[in-house]
Amino acid sequence: EVQLVESGGGLVQPGGSLRLSCAASGFSFSNFWMSWVRQAPGKGLEWVASTSQDESEKYHVAFVKGRFTISRDNPKNSLFLQMNSLRAEDTAMYYCVRNVGYGDFWGQGTLVTVSS
Amino acid sequence: EIVLTQSPATLSVSPGERATLSCRASQSVGTSLAWYQHKPGQPPRLLIYDASNRATGIPARFSGSGSGTDFTLTISSLEPEDFAVYYCHQRSNWLAFGGGTKVEIK
Numbered sequence: 603e604v605q606l607v608e609s610g611g612g613l614v615q616p617g618g619s620l621r622l623s624c625a626a627s628g629f630s631f632s633n634f635w636m637s638w639v640r641q642a643p644g645k646g647l648e649w650v651a652s653t654s655q656d657e658s659e660k661y662h663v664a665f666v667k668g669r670f671t672i673s674r675d676n677p678k679n680s681l682f683l684q685m686n687s688l689r690a691e692d693t694a695m696y697y698c699v700r701n702v703g704y705g706d707f708w709g710q711g712t713l714v715t716v717s718s
Numbered sequence: 719e720i721v722l723t724q725s726p727a728t729l730s731v732s733p734g735e736r737a738t739l740s741c742r743a744s745q746s747v748g749t750s751l752a753w754y755q756h757k758p759g760q761p762p763r764l765l766i767y768d769a770s771n772r773a774t775g776i777p778a779r780f781s782g783s784g785s786g787t788d789f790t791l792t793i794s795s796l797e798p799e800d801f802a803v804y805y806c807h808q809r810s811n812w813l814a815f816g817g818g819t820k821v822e823i824k
Contacts, residue, residue: 639762647754647756647815649815704764704767705752705754705762706764710760710761
């Protein structure tokens with residue numbers, strides 16, 4: 603069974619940093635693109651970042667470029683999102699997503715709250 | 719940047735009725751479009767990919783159609799568990815979602 607379990611969310615002050623993690627199991631992690639998608643309170647879904655299987659290709663949406671970095675550790679079946687210079691508008695549920703062009707499996711999400 | 723516009727924003731439907739949701743792209747995405755269902759407290763679930771293919775385990779009452787810039791998700795006969803928010807998503811250019819359509823009980 604495919605499982606994606608996010609962790610690392612929490613309350614952080616504006617300007618602070620967080621590192622989100624996603625533990626994958628039930629599939630051959632190193633064979634898949636992976637992504638982070640977020641949903642702010644009362645808003646729709648936003649694609650944040652994606653990485654290819656070997657990290658040779660990475661994409662970050664414009665509003666996080668230079669602040670967020672997606673990475674992965676294939677031997678440990680893990681995906682990460684390093685988030686720096688956090689802003690109030692980054693407050694959201696962050697989902698780890700297996701990416702086959704579309705998000706075919708999603709984790710339950712980890713909540714990030716940016717507030718003083 | 720491709721923009722996806724969903725309509726209506728809210729659709730009020732009675733159980734057993736048909737629901738038709740629309741997604742329009744600002745430029746052609748071919749058939750590179752998916753639909754997701756999102757319920758409160760749950761992660762989104764892939765329903766339809768490549769415009770018209772049902773994902774694994776998705777009931778036949780869900781169907782997708784369209785190509786180019788105009789797409790439709792049809793739920794043939796709404797079940798109680800189908801009341802949710804539905805998003806379209808394109809992978810043709812950059813990965814963008816539509817704003818969502820909330821399907822609520824009439």
